[in-house]
Amino acid sequence: MTAVAWHPEWRAELVDQFLAGVMVLDRSLAIADHNRAFTEMFGEARGNKCYKVLKGRSEPCGICAAMSTFNDGRRRVLEQVGQDREGRPVNYLVQVGPLRDPAGDIAFTAVITTDLTATKRLQREYQALFEKVPCYVAVLNRDFRVVKANEQFRRTFGEPTGEHCHEMFKKSPERCAGCLVEQTFRDGEPHTAPHTGIACDGETTHYLAFTTPLLNESGEVRHVIHMSLDVTEVRALADELGRANEIRRALVESSLDAIAVTDEHRRVVMLNRAAEQLWGVSRDDLVGRTVPRWMLPAELAPVLKNEAEQELVHDARVSTASGVQVPARIGAVSLSVENRFSGAAVFAQDLRELKKLEREKLEAERLAAVGQTVAGLAHGIKNILTGLEGGMYVTSSGLKRGDQGRIRQGWEMLERNMSRVSDLAKNLLAFSRGDHPEPELVRPADIVHDVVTLFRDGAAQHGIELEGVVDDSVEPAWMDPEAIHSCLANLVSNAIDACLVSQDPGCRVELHLREADAAIIFEVVDSGCGMDYEVKQKAFTSFFTTKGKGGTGLGLLLTRKIVQEHGGSITLESTPGQGSTFRLRFPRARLPEPQGKESTS
Amino acid sequence: MSEPQPARAPVIAIIDDEQDIITYLRVALEDHGFRVVATTDPASAPALLEQACPDLICLDILMPEHTGLALYAEIMGSPRLASVPVVILSGLNANDELLNQVWNTNNLPAPASFIEKPVDIEHLLRTLRAVLGQQVGVAP
Incomplete structure (x- = not known):
């Protein structure tokens, strides 16, 4: 070229x-x-x-x-x-x-x-980024002094006027152990670590700190940028979550109810101590495995398969690992996370102890009823004895005087009271017959209809209207039908008697049947003469009768005995002149168990 | 057999719903020189008592409808009968809490005496004589 x-x-x-x-x-x-x-x-x-x-x-x-x-x-x-x-x-x-x-x-x-x-635009953008970024940003020199700080830093830690970084972040005169800034000055590399500082207002502030070097033209680290992200709220949430978790764990673990949790594939995720005891298993053997078929009653399966929201079985039999049947109340509820099925929680109450206590209580109530019966018996016999003594006295007085009228009068007294002895003996036999009821699965409504049919015509002859008010939806129950029949018959008969002595001509008797709070309720309501305080006090407690020779005083006592043997209770509401209501309440859970259904435990 | 009748035999009123008791007590008391008026119907008792002016009243306190207690309260409230001593006859035990409650809660004076059924005639006679002996001018 x-x-x-x-x-x-x-x-x-x-x-x-x-x-x-x-x-x-x-x-x-x-x-x-x-x-x-x-x-x-x-x-x-x-x-x-x-x-x-x-x-x-x-x-x-x-x-x-x-x-x-x-x-x-x-x-x-x-x-x-x-x-x-x-x-x-x-x-x-x-x-x-x-x-x-x-x-x-x-x-x-x-x-x-x-x-x-x-x-210039770039400069402005960087300045805005520096000032507005939601982090604490500070530029530190080799003396560890803050030479520049962004808005959030200044707002939280104050305006820097040549202070050391530890004075601003921690209000501490000493440099922090493991100082990130020092490390970055030494090796020119970025570093990060969580720190806890103190803001101007004295509040503890948790932050995650990053340091990165700022190089000059000759590649030396003349400054370090210290950036930190405030994690105080995250920390507070994490702490709170940790506490909530700890409470939940303690509650679940110390619960007397057995609790088990499964995932969406029916694998056991968690089992508490009560669950280990109820099913006789160890959580180490079960967690991670599919729930064994024997563990849960069939009713709960749909909940575990996401086919039902929840299920509760009040009177279940739960199998243990060794095959023992345990009476329990057991339920399951499906769990979801953000509307997605995530498994189920199963909770069960071991009812063995409760059932045992209930049996003992029923037994105690029976014994108490027997005690009252014996006390009442002595009292009832007194009346008859007086009649017999009177008959003897009058007869003997007539014999002494040669007074035929008086002899006949005395003799009639003797006859009458002998027949009362005989009635009493019959009633006592009925009372003592069958210490325990013989339950059958019966429709309570059928018993009510039978009793109403039995008395309706007789009542009508005296102008008394008898009506059954029956909720036919009441499910069958285990009851001794004859015993319940005689209870209701006795109460209806009493109610009709109360109407007979009432002044009110249009007297009514109603026999109600309904169910409320898992209890079957019979009510005999009359608009008859009612009872005053004295009569109510004595109604159940002795061989008390207001019917003179018309009653033995055993009817109500017998009724109460049968009710108690069915785990029920009898209450009486009465107002003189307005009528009485006898209420028999049988909680289903306390009804006698059918033969052969007893727990094997 | 009967004891000599005094100038005026004491009149005993018996109110009990059991006819057998009335028959028994009537015969026994008449055999021992008392005069007896009686009724099984408590409702008609006030009229009977007003008319007979008895020296002593034997009252059963547990009777249907018009109870003995109500009758007792009526006797205590009557100017002519309030001073007549009342002996309660009852199948209840004399120490029965219910019985004591009856006087206390109704603010009534306690009866002169209390006899538990079954009635022992000798005891009844002793009690009646003792109660009547306290009354001025009357001696069986």
């Missing part, structure tokens, strides 16, 4: 290569010439005043750099804000220098404009 000599007239071409805009101004501040980059920035402008082109002004600027250079011949560099050819604001760096003619006078000035708009 042949070397070509440089021609100075090529300078115009050279100036057009510049990325910076170049213009030449004359003393009237008119643009004498400019390069291509200038045209791109401000448009074609030869012959126009510089202030018109760069600033859109009609007058020169108050302080004009070009004019100053015309005056003193010195170079100048300054930042300016003007407008581009489209009228948009533009930041640019201006260098002004004198152009001298051969005589050495300054005929023109050269003005070089470098567009700073993009740089």
Whole structure:
């Protein structure tokens, strides 16, 4: 290649290569010439005043750099804000220098404009990022002093005035153990660790700290950026969750109810201590395995398979690992996380102890009833004895006096009271017959209908209306039908008697049957004569009768005995002149168990 | 056999719903020189008592409908009968709490005496004589 000599007239071409805009101004501040980059920035402008082109002004600027250079011949560099050819604001760096003619006078000035708009925008964006980022950001020097801090830092830890970082973050005069800033200064690498600091207001602040080096032109670490994310709320939530979890664990573990949890595949996730005891298994053997078929009653299967929301079996038999049948109340409820089936919780109550206590209580009630019966018996016999003694006395008095009338009178007394002895004996036999009821699965409504049929015609003959008010939806129950029949018959018969002595001509007796709170309730309601305090007090407690020779006083006692043997209770509400209500209440859970259904435990 | 009748035999009123008791006591008391008026119907008792002016009343306190207690309260409230001593006859035990409650809760004076059934005639006669002996001007 042949070397070509440089021609100075090529300078115009050279100036057009510049990325910076170049213009030449004359003393009237008119643009004498400019390069291509200038045209791109401000448009074609030869012959126009510089202030018109760069600033859109009609007058020169108050302080004009070009004019100053015309005056003193010195170079100048300054930042300016003007407008581009489209009228948009533009930041640019201006260098002004004198152009001298051969005589050495300054005929023109050269003005070089470098567009700073993009740089400035970037700077603003970084500044905004630095200030507004929701982290604590601080720039630290080699003395561990905070030289710059962002808005969130200043708000939480205060305005830095040359303090050490540990003074600002921790209000501590000592540098932290394992200081991240120190590590980054040493190895030039980023570091991270959780820290706990103290805010200006004295609140404890938990944060996750990152440090990263800031290098200077020669690659040395002159500053470290310390960024930290406030995790105080997260920490508080985590602590709270931890506490809630601990409470839940303690509750589940110490619960007297057996609790087991399965996942969506029917695998056992959790088993508490009571569950281990009830089923006779160890959680180590069962957790992670599919629930064995023998463990749960069939009724609960749909819940574990996500085919039912929940199920509760009041009177279940639960098998243990060794095959023993345990009476239990057991339920399952399906669990879901964000509306997705995630398994089921099974809870069971071992009823062995409860059933045992219930049997003992029933037995105690039976014994108490027997005790009251014996006390009442002695009392009832007194009346008959008086009658017999009276008969003997009157007969003997008649014999002594030869008074036939008196003899006959005494004899009749003897006969009458002998027959009362006989009635009493029959009733006592009925009372003692069958210590325990013989339950059958019967519809309570059938018994009510039988009793109403038995008495209706007889009552009607005395103008007394007898009606059964029956809820036919009451499910069958285990009861001794004969015993319950005789109870109701006895109460209905009493009610009819109460109507017979009542002054009210339109007397009514109603026999109600309903179920409430898992208890079967019979009520015998009459609008008869009612009872006063004395009679109510004595009604159940002795061989008390208000019927003179018409009753033995055993009926109510026998009724109460049967009710108690069925685990039920009898109550009486009565108002003299308005009638009485006898209520028999049989909780289903206390009804006698059918033969052969007893727990094997 | 009967004891000599005094100038005026004491009149005993018996109110009990059991006819057998009345028959028994009537015969026994008449055999021992008392005069007896009696009824099994408590409702008609007040009229009977007003008319007979008895020296002593034997009253069963547990009777149907019109109870003995109500009758007792009526006797205690009557100006002519309040001073007549009442002996209670009852199948209840004399120490029965219910019985004591009856006087206390109804604010009534306690009866002159109490006889538990079955009635021992000798005991009854002793009691009646003792109660009547306290009454001025009357001696069996």
